[in-house]
Amino acid sequence: xxxxxGLGIRKEYVQALKEIGINTPTEIQEKTISALLxxxxxxxxxxxxxxGKTAAFGLPILHNIDANLPEIQTLILAPxxxxxxxxxxxxxxxxxxxxxxxxxxxxxxxxxxxxxxKSLKRTTHIVVATPGRLIDLIExxxxxxxxxxxxxxxxxxxMLNMGFKQDxxxxxxxxxxxxxxxxxxxxxxxxxxxxVKTYINSDAPKVEVNKRDLVNANITHQxxxxxxxxxxxxxxxxxxxxxxxxxxxxxxxxxxxxNLANFLKEEGFSVEALEGDMQQRERExxxxxxxxxxxxxxxxxxxxxxxxxxxxxxxxxxxxLPEQLEYYTHRSGRTARAGKRGFSIALVIPNExxxxxxxxxxxxxxxxxxxx
Numbered sequence: 171x172x173x174x175x176g177l178g179i180r181k182e183y184v185q186a187l188k189e190i191g192i193n194t195p196t197e198i199q200e201k202t203i204s205a206l207l208x209x210x211x212x213x214x215x216x217x218x219x220x221x222g223k224t225a226a227f228g229l230p231i232l233h234n235i236d237a238n239l240p241e242i243q244t245l246i247l248a249p250x251x252x253x254x255x256x257x258x259x260x261x262x263x264x265x266x267x268x269x270x271x272x273x274x275x276x277x278x279x280x281x282x283x284x285x286x287x288k289s290l291k292r293t294t295h296i297v298v299a300t301p302g303r304l305i306d307l308i309e310x311x312x313x314x315x316x317x318x319x320x321x322x323x324x325x326x327x328x329m330l331n332m333g334f335k336q337d338x339x340x341x342x343x344x345x346x347x348x349x350x351x352x353x354x355x356x357x358x359x360x361x362x363x364x365x366v367k368t369y370i371n372s373d374a375p376k377v378e379v380n381k382r383d384l385v386n387a388n389i390t391h392q393x394x395x396x397x398x399x400x401x402x403x404x405x406x407x408x409x410x411x412x413x414x415x416x417x418x419x420x421x422x423x424x425x426x427x428x429n430l431a432n433f434l435k436e437e438g439f440s441v442e443a444l445e446g447d448m449q450q451r452e453r454e455x456x457x458x459x460x461x462x463x464x465x466x467x468x469x470x471x472x473x474x475x476x477x478x479x480x481x482x483x484x485x486x487x488x489x490x491l492p493e494q495l496e497y498y499t500h501r502s503g504r505t506a507r508a509g510k511r512g513f514s515i516a517l518v519i520p521n522e523x524x525x526x527x528x529x530x531x532x533x534x535x536x537x538x539x540x541x542x
Contacts, residue, residue, distance in 0.1 A: 177203045179229055182267035190263055192225060201377040202226035206352065207233060210319075212374035213352040214366060218499050221379055223354055224260045227322050231296065232261065234320065237270030240293040245315050246322040247301055247341065249329045251278035251450070252457070252478065254298045257324065261296065272296065277313075279303045280450030287312045301329060301337035308344065315341075318349050326355040326362055331473060335361065342369045356496050388506040391537045393516040393526055401489070401517055405430075406437055407542050408487065408515065409467070415484035416460075418468045418475065420501050422490045430489060431469045440466035444474045472497045478504060488516040491525050498529055515540075 172195055174184045187193070195203065198217045206213060207230045217223055231244050248254050258276040265272050275289050277299035283306065290297075290313055297304075297315070307313040321342070323329065329338060342351070342365070351370050355362050396404045405419075421427045424445040431443035442456045442465055453474075459465035461480055470478075472492060483505045492498050505512025516537075518526060526537055 172200050174203075174229075178207045179203065180233065182269065183229060183232065183264055186264050186266040186268075187225070189266065192222075196222040196226075198222055198377065198379045199226045199229075201379075203229060205375045205377065206230035210350055212350050212371040214370065214374055214376040215352070215354040216356070216358065216376070216378040217354060218356045218379075218496065218503065223324065224257050225264070227324070227352055227354065228257070228261050228264060231320060231322070232264060232268070232272060235270075235272050235295045237272055237295065239295075241317055242294055242297050242313070242315055243318060244296045244320045244322070245304075245318050245341075245345070246296065246298045246324060247304070247329065247338070248298065248324045249300065249332050249334070251280055251300055253325065254278045254300055258298045261298075274298060277303050277307060280454070283307070283310075301334040301341060305337050305340060308341075315345055316347070318345055321345055321349050321351045323351070323353045323355075323365075326353050326365070327357045327359060328473075330359070330361050338365070356500075388511045389502050389514050389535075390511070391502070391514050391516075391535050392540045393518045393537050394540055394542060395520070395523075396517050397519055401519075402433060404517060404542060405434075405487070405489070409434070409439060411542070412485060414466065416463065416466050416480075417483055417485035417487065418470055418478070418501075418504055419487045419489050420470060420472065420475070420492065422471070422493065424471055426489070427469050427471055427474075434467070434469070440464075441469055442467075444468055444470040444478075446471065446474055448474075472500065475501070475504065480504070483512060485513040485515060488514070491516055491518065491522055491529075495529065495532055499533065 174187060174195055175181065177195060177200065198215060198221045202215055203226060235243055246257060248257060254276050258274050261274050272295050273293050274296040275294045277286055277297055279300060279302055353366065353370060394404065419430065421430055424447060427443045427445045431441050434441045444453065444456055460468050486501055486505050488501065492501060502514035505514060530537055
């Protein structure tokens, strides 16, 4: 069993990790930290959300920062503002006992740019950013990332899914030089392979976390047979049975999300939709209400749910099964965080039964059929 100290993490960081309940390294942390801690190298990490990636790349980054050098040394790119805020918050927690002050800034859309420009005037060692807002600041000449020694792409596949392809290429071109690039992605579509080929050293270490181990062992997977016609009624019964527990219902489309939210609101449930066309302010408002518990149920598409990290979610419901297998992992991984138990419940129409068998086999999990 390896330990963070054994991997070479300094004791002030180990102490901070302990305080937030991180005691033993996960598989991705162990493999990544040993590859990155003391060597200057490019890197590819294949891992889903929820595997502890932030500490995997965050700790080596913090070890490499020269706090006496008042310039941006590392740039971390992430797809959503939620993820940017989350990474920034975690890095801040890791540095609680560090002797040197390491300064991290978050850069993302949906907040006044002047405020971010002002923050960047102070000493900044690490910038965590969404690609669009970063390009904005580069074009205004308000940020200098020419001297970075490390560039991290977190959830690279998701950044491409969200349409950041051109921005990413511009940033990668703009920062070439002696920097190392660390790429993390749950999947490896063609576009990502192209980025790897163009910008990442061909002998870069590659770490893949076993897909089959990723679905959390604390989740109980259930499915309920239904028909399209009976689904609304079934959903009401299901939610009534769960009482005041909190959860997320996943739909495949934006329209489905909105329709379901309206239907459940009329039935008197405390629900809101989260989907791609929302204004950032609206999205924030919904997320705040969900996090502080004043909103009980969130209805979301797969893409909108990225970066949601809420503790104590008792269940997630698949209103429809996702099209891609990885999405099943992403969805169900929203529940049972931090050692808690949770339920992942799929509402299945007859022609989807085959899919349940496929998910069981591929992800090495066991579904239990329940009747309501």
